[in-house]
Amino acid sequence: MEMNNAVTSLSALAQESRLEAFRLLVRAGPEGLPSGDVARALNVPANTVSTHLSILTRAGLVSSRRDGRHVIYQANLGGIRKLIDYLLADCCQGDPELCGSLLEQLTPHC
Numbered sequence: 001m002e003m004n005n006a007v008t009s010l011s012a013l014a015q016e017s018r019l020e021a022f023r024l025l026v027r028a029g030p031e032g033l034p035s036g037d038v039a040r041a042l043n044v045p046a047n048t049v050s051t052h053l054s055i056l057t058r059a060g061l062v063s064s065r066r067d068g069r070h071v072i073y074q075a076n077l078g079g080i081r082k083l084i085d086y087l088l089a090d091c092c093q094g095d096p097e098l099c100g101s102l103l104e105q106l107t108p109h110c
Helices: 003-011 016-031 035-042 046-059 077-088 096-109
Strands: 060-065 070-075
Touching: 003 016, 003 046, 003 077, 016 035, 016 060, 016 070, 035 046, 035 070, 035 077, 046 060
Parallel strands: none
Antiparallel strands: 060 070
């Protein structure tokens, strides 16, 4: 991941509703959720959620698929993993033993 991609991803998450939407989609798992369900869960108008989901999609953090008349969104775990890898690339000056506890803490969630 290049720095400009990391900045785009972090910027996409740096807004309360988008961060909530992303976390909701992570919890939903690979099945994802229709955009209408995301809007209802966040108590946000559908057109606003659509804009937020588009920003997250452009940032590579969310993907979508069409299911009939619905667009189903799901968290792109590959995109978030790339962001985490980028953020941790220089962790502990390359000494994996120094980063061990941090990586162990991340592992149960992944």
